[in-house]
Amino acid sequence: MFNRIFAIAKKEMRQLKRDIRMLFIVFFFPVVLLAIFGYAINFDVHHIKIAVYDQDRSEYTRDYISGLISSEYFDLVTYIDNDDQIKKMLDEKIVQAVVVFPKDMSRRLLSKQEVKIQFLVDGVDGTSANVIQNYVNAATYSYSIQLTKEYLAVTGKNLYVPIDLQPRFWFNPDLQSTRFLIPGLMGMILIITAVISISLSIVREKERGTIEQINVSPLSSIEFILGKTIPYIVISLINATIVLLAGYILFGIVIKGNILLLLLGTFAFLFAALSLGVFISTISDSQQVAFQAANVTSLLPSLILSGFIFPIESMPIAIQVLTNITPAKFYIVILRAILLRGAGISAFWDQLIYLGIFGLVFIVLATLVDKKSKNK
Amino acid sequence: MNAIEVKNLTKVFGKFTAVDNINFNVKQGEIFGFLGANGAGKSTTIRMLIGILEPTYGDALVSGYSIKNQSDLVKQNIGYMSQKFSLYNDLTVVENIRFFAGIYGLDGKKYEERKEWVLKVADLENMGNVITGSLPGGIKQRLALGTAVIHEPKIVFLDEPTSGVDPISRRNFWDLINELSEGGTTVLVTTHYLDEAEFCNDIILINAGKLIAQGNSQELKSNYIKNPILEIESDRVVDSLEILEKEKWVGETSIFGNYIHVILNDSTINEQHIFQLLQNKNGIAVKRVEKITPTLEDVFIHLIEKDSKKNVQ
Numbered sequence: 001m002f003n004r005i006f007a008i009a010k011k012e013m014r015q016l017k018r019d020i021r022m023l024f025i026v027f028f029f030p031v032v033l034l035a036i037f038g039y040a041i042n043f044d045v046h047h048i049k050i051a052v053y054d055q056d057r058s059e060y061t062r063d064y065i066s067g068l069i070s071s072e073y074f075d076l077v078t079y080i081d082n083d084d085q086i087k088k089m090l091d092e093k094i095v096q097a098v099v100v101f102p103k104d105m106s107r108r109l110l111s112k113q114e115v116k117i118q119f120l121v122d123g124v125d126g127t128s129a130n131v132i133q134n135y136v137n138a139a140t141y142s143y144s145i146q147l148t149k150e151y152l153a154v155t156g157k158n159l160y161v162p163i164d165l166q167p168r169f170w171f172n173p174d175l176q177s178t179r180f181l182i183p184g185l186m187g188m189i190l191i192i193t194a195v196i197s198i199s200l201s202i203v204r205e206k207e208r209g210t211i212e213q214i215n216v217s218p219l220s221s222i223e224f225i226l227g228k229t230i231p232y233i234v235i236s237l238i239n240a241t242i243v244l245l246a247g248y249i250l251f252g253i254v255i256k257g258n259i260l261l262l263l264l265g266t267f268a269f270l271f272a273a274l275s276l277g278v279f280i281s282t283i284s285d286s287q288q289v290a291f292q293a294a295n296v297t298s299l300l301p302s303l304i305l306s307g308f309i310f311p312i313e314s315m316p317i318a319i320q321v322l323t324n325i326t327p328a329k330f331y332i333v334i335l336r337a338i339l340l341r342g343a344g345i346s347a348f349w350d351q352l353i354y355l356g357i358f359g360l361v362f363i364v365l366a367t368l369v370d371k372k373s374k375n376k
Numbered sequence: 377m378n379a380i381e382v383k384n385l386t387k388v389f390g391k392f393t394a395v396d397n398i399n400f401n402v403k404q405g406e407i408f409g410f411l412g413a414n415g416a417g418k419s420t421t422i423r424m425l426i427g428i429l430e431p432t433y434g435d436a437l438v439s440g441y442s443i444k445n446q447s448d449l450v451k452q453n454i455g456y457m458s459q460k461f462s463l464y465n466d467l468t469v470v471e472n473i474r475f476f477a478g479i480y481g482l483d484g485k486k487y488e489e490r491k492e493w494v495l496k497v498a499d500l501e502n503m504g505n506v507i508t509g510s511l512p513g514g515i516k517q518r519l520a521l522g523t524a525v526i527h528e529p530k531i532v533f534l535d536e537p538t539s540g541v542d543p544i545s546r547r548n549f550w551d552l553i554n555e556l557s558e559g560g561t562t563v564l565v566t567t568h569y570l571d572e573a574e575f576c577n578d579i580i581l582i583n584a585g586k587l588i589a590q591g592n593s594q595e596l597k598s599n600y601i602k603n604p605i606l607e608i609e610s611d612r613v614v615d616s617l618e619i620l621e622k623e624k625w626v627g628e629t630s631i632f633g634n635y636i637h638v639i640l641n642d643s644t645i646n647e648q649h650i651f652q653l654l655q656n657k658n659g660i661a662v663k664r665v666e667k668i669t670p671t672l673e674d675v676f677i678h679l680i681e682k683d684s685k686k687n688v689q
Contacts, residue, residue, distance in 0.1 A: 006478070007477075008478075011467065015466050019466065216456040
């Protein structure tokens, strides 16, 4: 039995060696995806362009602005001097936000009255607008505290702030979104290459008629499928290594957890992904159909529904249920636990079970469809 | 003992009966010809006999094993090669041989021995490292047959193995089939070419899923056409045919290039009647009229037309 499986696996490797197109999909594609996604998908908002309409032109306004632009979050683009320009600045997207200081700002501050600063934000990109608001709030709060302290110092008193919140971000202290994205990206790359490569390699035998010769041999379906998948398991593991290395070199991601657990999780995931690929091969008659089907079932769900980019918790219940169609969802949980948190198996054992169920369901489906089509 | 025994074999797809209650036996070591038009049910029958398609009714014993319940044992004892030459075109010759040897569990000395044999019969002794896809059709086909019998099966099924191959390659291929048969291998071969059918020890003919004739080529020629056949050569073939078909004493007609074959219903009609009808009455120059023994082609056309008429009624 092992000799026969080995014969299939060796044949598969020899064919792959000569198939430039497949080699490209299998080895080059993942690195390109990683680089593109790693650099392009970035939720960190930096260098927001702002304009300032300063009607007061005082020491206070200058202090406030230097407080904003001393961080890397804001870049001062220009000063403006009338209301009409505010509209122009935002309409033409010259800046993302405009700060308006009232005429009597310094006078009111000196006479201990409240001052209202207007902050106009382009709200089209809701995520960025939110981030901008948070940064500005923080900056304003700290400038306010500073002014209060100065005022109290003059009167000889000390400022007493009853509660001081000290946030510390674990696992991703600098809140870099790439740290969050790399595990998802790894899941997506592995599922695409695994599903596409195995389904194409089986359908090609159907398309060229070579499967007929295998069907009349004593080789069983299990031996055939095992022989076919072994090379792609090896390749997927190589791919996973490439992605982890690239993640380390390009984005500084180190594996915090146990490598053996990572291997175990990856095996469970490959089992699920490869059985999806085998299933696709049973319902497709040509490589073109298989390629399309593999793309639709692996790329889109793993991009949108896996929690890779959009958090599953904030989706409507119906969509949350739908997210179970992609094994990437479970793998990403495992990857984040191991890569970022260094967690043990207790943090993700349930995900391993889900992956096992997913794989079994599709292998059984594939067997049923295959049996049926053989009697046609 | 018979190598293959087919009993009431039937395959129904939905409402379509592709193979309809077929019975035949194939003797050990013979070359058995399986003939029929495209879509007559040849491939469906073969696919059942090699264990990849389940029969709807009936059964067959292949090398003593039931295709219904013991298809795994059947598969171990047969070789199969189809018109599509199921070799991997992107592998080299030796890689193909090694792969098929591998799935039949050949290794070590046995593998080396069989590899040399396959290379020899395919005439590829010093070309083991050539990519299979670049070989000419005739060579590829012999390589395909060689790999199909790499495990020395007792029975080999060949499904239109010579379609689309030049005549010389076909001749070489048949030499190989004869060699296998002399070595004791039973060969079941389907073909379109009736000259190839002449090489077979026994022949069956199927039409629309039913077996309509069986026997060796001599038996077929003498048992199925009792009436005399005339071969007519004239300068206006189509016109002659139209004229002849109007006569009551003309049974079936068929055109072979410049000749017309006519099966007579009335054995009192002779060559003179034909000359009279075509040349004297209609002014067509008749070069030759001759009484002939029927060819396999005459037999099959006769049988298929008879069977089709019966089906229409």
